[in-house]
Amino acid sequence: MTSVIDQIDRALDMTGAIVKGISDDRLAAPALCPGWDVRTELNHLVGGMRVFAAELTGTDPGGAHEDDWLGADPAAAYALAAGLDRAAWHRPGALDGTVRLGFGTVSGPMAALIHLTEVLVHGADLALATxxxxxxxxEPCGELLGVTLGMDFDAFRRPGMFGPPAPAADDAPAHRRLLAFLGRDLTQH
Incomplete structure (x- = not known):
């Protein structure tokens, strides 16, 4: 079984390919996250990656999570954040401590799982929206779906994190079943 760090690397690569394919005219398109457009969701992802990397390395992220991290070149902003994020997770002992998140402190392995969810799910969101x-x-979406189905996920369904499960066909691709489980309304995509 691949490590959670390897899964984060794979999610960063997948999402990076998606971000490279987002044309400027698609940044204003509606995102799967209610009330957000593609630019807002991408900015949220990049900001989260920068904050996670800073938290893991004990450095200053350079801004707050929802500040404008994208500037005039969203793809370059994502690439920079992905590089910092990857380096932070590959530090020796990255999973050994605790990580302070907006809702509290969690163990390193739980922080990695939360971060994997963020990168993989927002990447899939952005792909569908663009x-x-x-x-x-x-494959990684199916693996993550299996993990989320096997845990008490209601703790993460707080307002602003994930909504109630949405319908998805049993034979839908894994990424669609994962997004629906996390509350994404896929009826428009």
Missing amino acids: GQERLVED
Whole structure:
């Protein structure tokens, strides 16, 4: 079984390919997260990656989570954040301590799982919102779905994190079942 760090690497790569394919005219398109457009969701992801990397390395992220991290070049902003994020997770002992998140402190392995969820799910969201669904990898989405189904996920369904499960066909691709389980309404995508 691959380590959670390897899974984060794979999610960063998949999402990076999706971000590279987002044209400027798609940044204003509606995202799967209610009330957000593609730019807002991508900015949230990049900000989260920067904050996670700073928390893991004990450094200053350079801004708050929802500040404007994208500037004029969203793809470059994502690439920078992904590099910092990857380096932070690959530090020796990255999973050994605790990580302070907006809702509290969690163990290193739980922080890694939360971060994997963020990168993989927002990557899939962005792919569907920008017509790049073919770039979503179903294997890691299926693995993550299995993990989330096997835990008490209601603690993460707080307002602002995840909504109640949405319907998805049993034979839908894993990424669609994962997104629906996390509360994404896929009826428009």
